[in-house]
Amino acid sequence: MINNFRKLVLLTLLVFISCEENDVANEKYTKAYVTLQGSDKIAIIDVDHGELINEVEVDFINTGDRPHYVVIDEIHRTWYVTLISSGYICKFDLDTDQLLDSVFVGNQPALMDIDRERQILYVSRFMPMPSMGMDGTNSQLIHQIDAQSMIILNTEDVGASSPHGIALSNDGSTLWVASNEASHFFKIPTSTFGPTNYQSQNFQLGYDVPANYEINDNIYNALEIVLNNDNSQLFVSCSGKGEVRVFDTLNGDSLKYYSTGMMPWHMAISKDDRYLYTTNRMSNNVVKTDLSSGDTKTFTIENLIMPHGIAITADDTKLLVSSSMGDAVYIVDAQSMMLLHSIFFADINMDMNGEMNMNNVHMPTGLAIVQE
Numbered sequence: 001m002i003n004n005f006r007k008l009v010l011l012t013l014l015v016f017i018s019c020e021e022n023d024v025a026n027e028k029y030t031k032a033y034v035t036l037q038g039s040d041k042i043a044i045i046d047v048d049h050g051e052l053i054n055e056v057e058v059d060f061i062n063t064g065d066r067p068h069y070v071v072i073d074e075i076h077r078t079w080y081v082t083l084i085s086s087g088y089i090c091k092f093d094l095d096t097d098q099l100l101d102s103v104f105v106g107n108q109p110a111l112m113d114i115d116r117e118r119q120i121l122y123v124s125r126f127m128p129m130p131s132m133g134m135d136g137t138n139s140q141l142i143h144q145i146d147a148q149s150m151i152i153l154n155t156e157d158v159g160a161s162s163p164h165g166i167a168l169s170n171d172g173s174t175l176w177v178a179s180n181e182a183s184h185f186f187k188i189p190t191s192t193f194g195p196t197n198y199q200s201q202n203f204q205l206g207y208d209v210p211a212n213y214e215i216n217d218n219i220y221n222a223l224e225i226v227l228n229n230d231n232s233q234l235f236v237s238c239s240g241k242g243e244v245r246v247f248d249t250l251n252g253d254s255l256k257y258y259s260t261g262m263m264p265w266h267m268a269i270s271k272d273d274r275y276l277y278t279t280n281r282m283s284n285n286v287v288k289t290d291l292s293s294g295d296t297k298t299f300t301i302e303n304l305i306m307p308h309g310i311a312i313t314a315d316d317t318k319l320l321v322s323s324s325m326g327d328a329v330y331i332v333d334a335q336s337m338m339l340l341h342s343i344f345f346a347d348i349n350m351d352m353n354g355e356m357n358m359n360n361v362h363m364p365t366g367l368a369i370v371q372e
Helices: 002-026
Strands: 030-036 041-046 051-057 067-073 078-083 088-093 099-104 109-115 120-125 141-146 151-157 163-168 174-179 184-189 201-204 222-227 233-238 243-248 254-259 264-269 275-280 285-290 296-299 307-312 318-323 328-333 339-344 347-350 356-359 364-371
Touching (some): 030 067, 030 078, 030 307, 030 318, 041 067, 067 109, 067 364, 078 109, 078 364, 088 109, 109 163, 141 163, 174 222, 222 264, 233 264, 243 264, 275 307, 285 307, 318 364, 328 364
Parallel strands (some): 307 364
Antiparallel strands (some): 030 041, 030 364, 041 051, 067 078, 078 088, 088 099, 109 120, 120 141, 120 163, 141 151, 163 174, 174 184, 222 233, 233 243, 243 254, 264 275, 275 285, 285 296, 307 318, 318 328, 328 339, 347 356
16 A cells, blocks of 8 residues: 555656656747857847857858848748858758858848748848948849748849848738938839849938939938838838838838937837837937837936847847947846846956946847747
8 A cells, every 4th residue: 555655656746747847848938149240159148037048150251251130030940140241141050050051142241031931031231331441332232042042043133222221021022122322212022023124113211312212312321121010111210310210011101200319220119019119329229119109218228339239029028139339238128128137248347447348349230039
């Protein structure tokens, strides 16, 4: 009788341990991939705990590859990064973070968007940044890449210099592109992508710009474009104007604009399309804008210097913000705009005056979030 009781207790304990192990194995967690443009690395961050968990080396050329932007394909378990100096797009395994393949596109590839269903990647162009020693190439090209084979399928000549901002519709049928130098944006059906006779639709960012998009007026300096979640509106961060402009995707009509700060850079929109989050490069802050009322909340901190990338978690609770010249990523509560975690990449020390010094600047820029 006692032996049977012991067996029952042991069996119950084993079942309990097995259930706990399964719960741990099935527990979801959120991680982020961050491009460290200054050190040729990709940082991987545990978003839930605010910890750096790994760094992936990216090293194609000796003079610096400058990884700039990253996108994730959760369906096919891959992630992709642009290398603006060496001109490559690299493909990595999402489970092992091992390099799988690459393709050379040249001319400073910048931002990307991906059609996950069809496994097609779209790549934009970097814009001139003389302060960083990058004068740009005046390239007018957007690439369409087979994300499975990493072969360039087609190349679209937009006709305007530095087509930097890029956004793909949910159904993959329409690609939106904005020129950083000419104050125009373009609507391109992906079915016509490449050397066809189709003339893509182009729209002016304002009434005060030349109608000819071949003229580099540098008035609005569009940096990034994002679509809201039902794809009815297009948001354009106009770094030259200190505002985000909103357009109707049906006809390209201007709907409204929001003043965000000096040199708005990257953007994120909440899943309910209620809030817009903008990094402002020269204001050194992040602004949360209520798209209905226009009310704003601001996040700033001493070491938030030239904030660059921004991303929001799937449940709309946390923001990730990269501080490109502060060498840090901040995890921020998306509701209160209060700091949750800080991840520093540089070697930090204090000088004799109590000021913060940083060595070996890594320059975090683009970032993307995935829930595992």
